[in-house]
Amino acid sequence: MNRQELKTIIQAEKNREFSQTGKQKICVCCGAGCLSSGAEEVMKKLQEEIKARGIEHEVEVIPTGCMGPCNQGPLLKCLPGYNMYQKVDCSNIEKIVQSQLVEKKPLEDLLLFADLREKPFLDAREDPYFKKQLKIALKDCGTLNPERIEDYLAHDGYVALDKALFELSPEEVIAEVKHSRIRGRGGAGYPTGLKWESVYKYVNDQKYVICNGDEGDPGAFMDRSVLEGNPHRVLEGMCIAGYAIGASKGFAYIRGEYPLAIKRFEQAIKQAKKMGLLGSHILGSSFSFDIEVRIGAGAFVCGEETALIASIEGKRGTPKPRPPFPAESGLWGKPTLINNVETFAAIAPIIRNGGEWYSEIGTPKSAGTKVFALAGKINNAGLIEVPMGTTLREIVFDIGGGIQHGEEFKAAQTGGPSGGCIPAAHLDVKMDYESLVSLGSIMGSGGLIIMDKSSDMVDVARFFMEFCMDESCGKCVPCRVGTRMLHDLLQKICDNKATRIDLDRLEELAVYVKEASLCGLGGSAPNPLLSTLRHFREEYESRMLTHDLSE
Amino acid sequence: MNTIPITIDDKKIEADPGKSILEVCRENDIEILTMCHLKGILDIGACRLCLVEIEGMNKLLSACTTKVAANMIIRTNTDRIRKYQRITTELFFAERNHVCAVCVANGQCELQDLGYKVGLDHIRYPHLFPQCEVDTSHPWYVLDHNRCIMCSRCVRVCNEVEGAHNWDIKNRGHQVRIISDFDTPWGESVTCTSCGKCLHACPTGAIWPKAIVQGQLQKNPGMICELMEKRKMRL
Amino acid sequence: MKSDTAVPGKELPKTDPRVKLIAAKLKKENYQPDALIEILHTAQNAYGHLPKEVLTYITKALRLPPSRVYSTVTFYHFFSLKSKGEHTCLVCTGTACYVKGAQQILQAIEKETGIAPGKVSADNKLGVQVARCIGACGLAPAVVIDEEVQAKASPEEIIQKLNAKIGKI
Numbered sequence: 001m002n003r004q005e006l007k008t009i010i011q012a013e014k015n016r017e018f019s020q021t022g023k024q025k026i027c028v029c030c031g032a033g034c035l036s037s038g039a040e041e042v043m044k045k046l047q048e049e050i051k052a053r054g055i056e057h058e059v060e061v062i063p064t065g066c067m068g069p070c071n072q073g074p075l076l077k078c079l080p081g082y083n084m085y086q087k088v089d090c091s092n093i094e095k096i097v098q099s100q101l102v103e104k105k106p107l108e109d110l111l112l113f114a115d116l117r118e119k120p121f122l123d124a125r126e127d128p129y130f131k132k133q134l135k136i137a138l139k140d141c142g143t144l145n146p147e148r149i150e151d152y153l154a155h156d157g158y159v160a161l162d163k164a165l166f167e168l169s170p171e172e173v174i175a176e177v178k179h180s181r182i183r184g185r186g187g188a189g190y191p192t193g194l195k196w197e198s199v200y201k202y203v204n205d206q207k208y209v210i211c212n213g214d215e216g217d218p219g220a221f222m223d224r225s226v227l228e229g230n231p232h233r234v235l236e237g238m239c240i241a242g243y244a245i246g247a248s249k250g251f252a253y254i255r256g257e258y259p260l261a262i263k264r265f266e267q268a269i270k271q272a273k274k275m276g277l278l279g280s281h282i283l284g285s286s287f288s289f290d291i292e293v294r295i296g297a298g299a300f301v302c303g304e305e306t307a308l309i310a311s312i313e314g315k316r317g318t319p320k321p322r323p324p325f326p327a328e329s330g331l332w333g334k335p336t337l338i339n340n341v342e343t344f345a346a347i348a349p350i351i352r353n354g355g356e357w358y359s360e361i362g363t364p365k366s367a368g369t370k371v372f373a374l375a376g377k378i379n380n381a382g383l384i385e386v387p388m389g390t391t392l393r394e395i396v397f398d399i400g401g402g403i404q405h406g407e408e409f410k411a412a413q414t415g416g417p418s419g420g421c422i423p424a425a426h427l428d429v430k431m432d433y434e435s436l437v438s439l440g441s442i443m444g445s446g447g448l449i450i451m452d453k454s455s456d457m458v459d460v461a462r463f464f465m466e467f468c469m470d471e472s473c474g475k476c477v478p479c480r481v482g483t484r485m486l487h488d489l490l491q492k493i494c495d496n497k498a499t500r501i502d503l504d505r506l507e508e509l510a511v512y513v514k515e516a517s518l519c520g521l522g523g524s525a526p527n528p529l530l531s532t533l534r535h536f537r538e539e540y541e542s543r544m545l546t547h548d549l550s551e
Numbered sequence: 552m553n554t555i556p557i558t559i560d561d562k563k564i565e566a567d568p569g570k571s572i573l574e575v576c577r578e579n580d581i582e583i584l585t586m587c588h589l590k591g592i593l594d595i596g597a598c599r600l601c602l603v604e605i606e607g608m609n610k611l612l613s614a615c616t617t618k619v620a621a622n623m624i625i626r627t628n629t630d631r632i633r634k635y636q637r638i639t640t641e642l643f644f645a646e647r648n649h650v651c652a653v654c655v656a657n658g659q660c661e662l663q664d665l666g667y668k669v670g671l672d673h674i675r676y677p678h679l680f681p682q683c684e685v686d687t688s689h690p691w692y693v694l695d696h697n698r699c700i701m702c703s704r705c706v707r708v709c710n711e712v713e714g715a716h717n718w719d720i721k722n723r724g725h726q727v728r729i730i731s732d733f734d735t736p737w738g739e740s741v742t743c744t745s746c747g748k749c750l751h752a753c754p755t756g757a758i759w760p761k762a763i764v765q766g767q768l769q770k771n772p773g774m775i776c777e778l779m780e781k782r783k784m785r786l
Numbered sequence: 787m788k789s790d791t792a793v794p795g796k797e798l799p800k801t802d803p804r805v806k807l808i809a810a811k812l813k814k815e816n817y818q819p820d821a822l823i824e825i826l827h828t829a830q831n832a833y834g835h836l837p838k839e840v841l842t843y844i845t846k847a848l849r850l851p852p853s854r855v856y857s858t859v860t861f862y863h864f865f866s867l868k869s870k871g872e873h874t875c876l877v878c879t880g881t882a883c884y885v886k887g888a889q890q891i892l893q894a895i896e897k898e899t900g901i902a903p904g905k906v907s908a909d910n911k912l913g914v915q916v917a918r919c920i921g922a923c924g925l926a927p928a929v930v931i932d933e934e935v936q937a938k939a940s941p942e943e944i945i946q947k948l949n950a951k952i953g954k955i
Contacts, residue, residue: 032921032922032935033922033924033925033937035935036922036925036928036935036936036937037925037937069924070922070924070925071924071925073924215921216918216919217919218879218880218881218882218884218918218919219880219881219882219919219923220919220921220923221919221921221922221923221924224921255921256827256864257917257919257920257921258921294823294824295823295824295827296864297823297826297827297862297863297864297865298862298863298864298865298918299723299861299862299863300918301723311823312820313820314818314819314820314821314822314823314824314858315822315858316720316723316857316858316861317861317862320595320596320616321595321596321612321613321616321617323617323618373923373924374924375881375882375885375923375924375926376881376882376885376886376926377885377886381882381923381924381925381926382924383924413881416881447881447923449881449882449885449923451885455885463881463884464881467918469724469725470724471723471724471918472723472724472725473723473724473861474701474720474722474723474724474725474726474727475595475597476596476597476598476599477597477598477599477639477642477643478599478638478639478642480646480701480724480725480727481642481643481645481646481679481725482642483724483725484679484724484725485642485645485676485677488677505675505676508638509638509676512634512635512638515610515611515631515635516599516602516611516635516638516639517599518596518597518599518613710851715851716851716853716854717851717853718853719851719853719854719856719857720857721856721857721860721861722860722861723860723861730853730856730857731853732851732852732853732856733838733841733842733852733853733855733856734856735852741852742851742852742853
């Protein structure tokens with residue numbers, strides 16, 4: 001396919017949209033959450049019901065990716081009015097079809113958040129849950145059918161790739177990404193543009209692009225939702241990256257625990273290849289790029305760049321000391337660019353709308369939006385995307401709908417086992433890279449777990465340390481033995497058997513593990529412990545034995 | 552060859568580019584403690600004893616895997632580094648079951664030497680005392696997991712020098728163990744050539760020949776380096 | 787290395803459809819040692835775990851040292867050397883599930899069936915595993931019984947479902 005043919009297809013697909021045909025659209029959320037609560041049956045029943053009424057030519061039913069409020073699933077979204085229905089099951093479908101589709105009257109008592117608000121919003125976009133959000137990475141997730149490339153094309157899909165290939169030089173693409181000021185969404189927040197530039201600068205006949213989809217943080221499911229809900233967006237981002245740095249081959253490393261994400265991404269690759277959007281001479285240009293999926297085999301440490309590379313090479317996922325960085329010597333010793341799923345998902349809009357547009361969103365140091373997986377003791381658990389700099393309070397109360405059962409907010413845990421806990425005193429913290437670090441936590445990949453008073457913070461620290469201890473690769477001493485020692489000390493405190501001397505040792509050892517470990521896993525493993533010590537020290541102190549005889 | 556100026560512990564040094572910080576330090580009689588390093592095989596930066604501070608870097612870097620660069624200012628002997636060397640040593644001793652008094656390597660052991668060097672007189676962390684096996688199935692050699700510190704020198708020597716790849720590591724985290732073949736007893740290995748290089752590479756008394764009594768072990772880790780130098784000369 | 791054909795272990799029946807699957811994957815990956823993990827995935831999916839004969843077969847086909855294969859297998863949680871049981875009950879212990887009581891579910895299962903996390907019942911009927919996070923945090927606590935996700939699970943519900951699976955009702 002060449003450029004002209006692509007434009008014709010995009011136009012044809014746009015014509016099929018509601019505004020042109022007057023056809024109603026019902027999106028059925030088939031994200032992991034809604035699927036587990038019975039979305040598949042709902043969709044079947046819905047189709048039967050529509051057929052029974054003979055309106056199948058007026059209504060289109062589309063299975064989509066995650067819409068966000070997973071806790072309220074299964075969800076339906078009716079376009080063009082954006083009427084959303086929550087907790088739909090087979091028993092109330094008949095009613096919804098009759099009222100919404102035949103009589104064109106939304107059913108208020110079944111609408112999204114009908115049980116939480118005095119009066120639910122007919123247009124869900126008006127609800128504070130969506131109003132406070134800004135969806136860029138997740139924009140079309142929940143509206144398009146992830147299994148049809150045509151749906152993606154109708155939503156300006158591959159327009160950015162077309163623009164990059166024919167209107168911009170690789171240097172200009174990199175300049176645009178640099179200008180957007182986007183930073184790596186995997187956790188560390190390294191400026192993406194600089195990373196691209198450094199790989200671009202190494203001269204080599206073979207370079208690689210790797211998409212890190214080994215989302216191992218317990219409590220995070222952003223990458224999963226993006227890969228399941230809009231795989232082509234990630235694919236397009238990888239292609240653009242390949243063009244910019246001069247790579248002809250990419251790997252998408254996806255967690256083995258996400259079979260649907262793997263299936264969708266493999267399908268997306270096939271579809272893109274068939275349309276000439278992937279493979280040799282993309283859109284008739286001189287650029288060729290191919291992507292292969294690699295399935296992760298269950299190791300948290302493989303989220304670390306050098307360990308991920310070892311894993312793609314078919315080895316134990318043990319990290320290597322850096323330097324040399326993967327940009328210089330990565331996969332099979334070649335210059336390699338590694339970015340997170342969410343980062344790649346933001347590339348196409350940046351190229352399409354320009355870096356300037358993206359850089360104006362968020363805060364001066366952290367541009368753009370961030371996807372968070374909101375979970376724990378919160379009313380509206382699910383997936384959200386907000387501009388950087390949104391306060392924790394807005395996320396917890398305006399979007400999250402507050403704590404379950406009207407309990408008091410105690411802490412929010414960000415960054416999973418590499419992050420820390422933010423106490424109620426800092427509810428007004430702006431969610432950006434620097435502010436979170438200043439509180440002893442990190443942005444991380446975007447897991448955000450809300451806790452109420454039933455959570456014991458020492459036990460939370462122990463929980464994460466146990467995780468790191470089990471996930472340590474065992475290569476370097478501080479991480480292999482240090483995390484075990486820290487875990488045992490935390491267990492001792494939980495069992496009310498520790499003394500003040502133990503607490504001092506715990507602190508000294510935690511700083512040692514943080515500074516002496518080889519890779520980021522060990523380097524950040526003490527974060528949950530250090531941050532709970534900082535903000536909830538009294539919970540540790542209150543458990544100390546008073547007689548100190550152990551030295 | 553052109554040299555580059557670097558500073559180590561306030562001493563100005565002209566170093567050969569391409570060399571590691573560790574090599575340059577050793578050439579200039581600056582002591583760096585190591586355990587997983589063995590001259591002749593590839594460095595992996597795992598033991599973290601050779602950590603150094605480099606001005607302008609917020610992270611501590613392992614001297615064995617970091618190459619010198621022009622105008623680098625390196626510190627090898629700060630309070631922090633000495634403290635961390637001590638903790639690492641303590642963790643080595645606490646991890647497995649090291650009893651010098653009954654060890655064949657007593658007096659010949661790099662871990663014991665390290666303990667003396669960092670001035671270890673007691674260990675502040677609880678000993679983990681894991682249940683470890685002793686593999687005596689090989690006709691000539693013994694592998695005692697109790698004394699293993701997971702430096703992986705045997706694994707690398709077997710793979711890189713002998714080319715047999717009998718040894719590798721199983722599991723992960725604190726559960727890691729040295730294995731031969733499919734975790735089969737050493738004596739039943741089909742890949743082991745019984746060359747004995749792992750024995751000389753082992754810094755402790757984890758691998759030793761059967762026919763000796765305590766205190767008589769003669770190890771020669773330098774033979775690995777000599778061998779590799781000789782091979783290079785032949786090429 | 788000594789001749790790699792000397793690795794002991796039973797020969798696999800070439801007519802076994804599972805062996806054919808692995809053979810096809812090996813061919814597709816061009817017998818590249820780099821593809822070890824991909825091939826292990828295929829084998830694990832076909833057999834449910836990785837029996838020793840299968841590992842031997844793969845080791846020979848890729849011409850890898852046995853210890854290199856074994857070390858890779860034991861590094862990753864996904865691969866298992868032992869059977870995981872006819873029915874599997876996977877309890878997610880990710881952070882969200884932990885906050886919402888995954889531990890109580892595990893304790894209830896152990897109390898009821900006597901199977902500790904990570905273990906399989908003596909008759910191989912049921913295996914109980916824990917996952918670090920299955921990414922269904924919005925539905926915590928989540929349990930997966932034979933591929934089917936049980937959202938917002940309670941200990942009682944899970945016990946009931948398990949008893950139904952192993953025919954104890």
